[in-house]
Amino acid sequence: MTMICNFKEVCMRRILLTVLVIMVASTLVWAGGGQQTQPAAPATPAAAAEPVTLRVWGGVPEENGPGDLIRAFEAANPNIKVEYTRFVNDDQGNLRLDTALVAGGQVDVYFTYRNDNLVRRASSGNALALDSIATADGMNLAQAFGDLTYATVNGGVYAIPTNKGPQFFMVNKDMFDAAGIPLPTSWTAADYRRIANQLSSGTGQDRIYGVMYPNWPQLFLLGAQSALGPNGFLKADGTSNFTDPLFREFIELRRTMQYDDRSEVPYVEVVSQNLSDATEFLTEQVAMIYTGTWRVRSVRDLETFPHDFKTAFVPLFTMKPGQTRTYNEGSLGDWAMIARDTKVADAAWKFIRYWATEGSDPMVAKGGKIPAWTEYPAAKVTEVMLGPDADKLFDIESFERVVLNAPLFSYQPTDPVAVTIYNDMRNVVKEEVELLYVGRQNLDQTIQAIDRRVNTLARSAR
């Protein structure tokens, strides 16, 4: 009995071992082979007459615009067939796209929604430079789209924007009128604090607040970054710039308004109750929210949010005297890019050019996008975005002035070190400011802690 048992065991172990060795070996061979077949250089474009298939990855559901756009494009270019794959634009969806890009040979055109992802994808060799292709096609990219700092990596432009996404304050115009406050067209941080105070009233659960922010950690730095511009949280030598007084001032401004003035909805309430700025604003619990173009849809949704006041738009306030430009948390975006290893670069360019320029109507109508293309008529966007009840729901003049016609300068990072540590920097800021809010440390300690930790991050990223 024991003999057989032993024998069986030995036998089983051997077979298992053999299987294991074969499996590992074959995986290695397969992996190695896969790598070899990956093209090293951009492939030559296919001949124009041959029918080609274009594999496009985007984050917008097909029924919200891309479907119509693709049908129109295919009708105009019968020899190009477009296959659209939708990925959800979150951590997991981006991971899926990145995996497909790294594996190679699966994607021709893709969309990138965050600027740091754009820099990462372009600098790691997963995108095709577009400058020469555009020039050959008779297009001046800077003229057609404006500020392309974010699409420029190592001197080449790697993406074209298909959406203009500024951020701003959406305000309850009726509350402003009732308080006799004219709509600010340019204002300072002091004006902002005073007005938020004037618009606040009530106590306890019925308190009406002047302003509310989403819980994004980078908004603890909003005023400072909007005055300093891109990479403002790092000095030129790559060390932390958090000792700049602007950071201190703005962090203190938000704390004061939450805890002393009580004119801003406390951050701890926003997080711990998962408060939605749409609900608070459209039920008239707050007078101003910091938001972007996506909120227009909520204002128009009278079924979910019945309301009868007018929504107006106000740009960011300035933080220091003589500040002429306020950089924006939003930016040009929805970047169309071409995969480095595509075999159909010509068709891919034709498609992204069409999407970004004359083909963009369906994206405006169904996707709520504002084309970044400078020649796209503003009136058309107003009409489509604000809808038939625009007069009743919106202050159209301020929409066009603040959202459509203001040139958009973003403060999102462009420097490679700043891009690398941007996520961690935001986490550091979130943690330290939370400790400030709950009284575990004072302002000096908060600034010192952020400064020290960002320096550590920057050092490890260089």
Add this chain to the structure above:
Amino acid sequence: MKPLTQRQRNQWIAGYLFLLPNLLGFFAFVAVPVLFSLYLAFSRWNLLSGAAGIRFVGLDNFITMASDPWFISSLVNNLVYAFFTVAFSIIIGLFMALLLNNKVFWKGALRTMYFVPYVVSLVAISAIWMAILSRFGPVSQFARFLGIENPPVWLMDPSFAMPAIIALGVWNHAGYCMLIYLAALQGVPKELYEAAEVDGGNARVKFFHVTLPMISPATFLLVITQIIASFRVFAPVQILTQGGPGRSTTVLVYYIYRTAYQNYRMGYASAMAWVMFVLIFLITMIQWRGQKKWVNY
């Protein structure tokens, strides 16, 4: 050793061929990724740079960990969470089981009520807790009723955020512990209680000298499975506190997730995952060794 006959050999080959599909799946989706992550633990790899971008860096990742405030906080928080969640789940689970093991009204209904939190999705549970703990929610109202004028914002207070997450974990797991204990209590022979009574043992003696030793295998099972489960806590942290306020509720899986899927630092994330594995493995080994002293079969 007896040589194999041709027939026996054929039988074995056939047997292993039947196993092959399963083994293939196991290797492709479990063994290879696990081995790969072990290799990554000693490398620096940004996912976007492709397979060619993997750089072997020896023990660098582990050295970084030792001075990484996020990792250290996550580890400490995780140990605190594991200790309190497991202890309270088991004690409360046992208490509920003892209660239900007697003759009580609506036994079935109560049993279901206690067990329901275990089968409800953690996402839904977290949403409910968010409402319960909000400023004007029942917990704060109760605190006001007790005369506390300004009750803390529970989930955003460094002293209360972790206890809140632990309470949620206990609420979630106590029902499961109860169920296992109920089954174990059914298995305690009546004769032992009778014998204890004959010897003049009171209820306390019966509990500590009959019940507890007899259900010790269930306790052992629960301690091991609950510790492993508590190291995997993620959803409540992601939904309720995002690791805050400060670093007071970051836990290992949450930080690993952030490192891997937000920052794409696959090497460092793998290294942390392996540290977590070794930690759980060690704790489990110690338990196996220790069980001889207190578990009765």
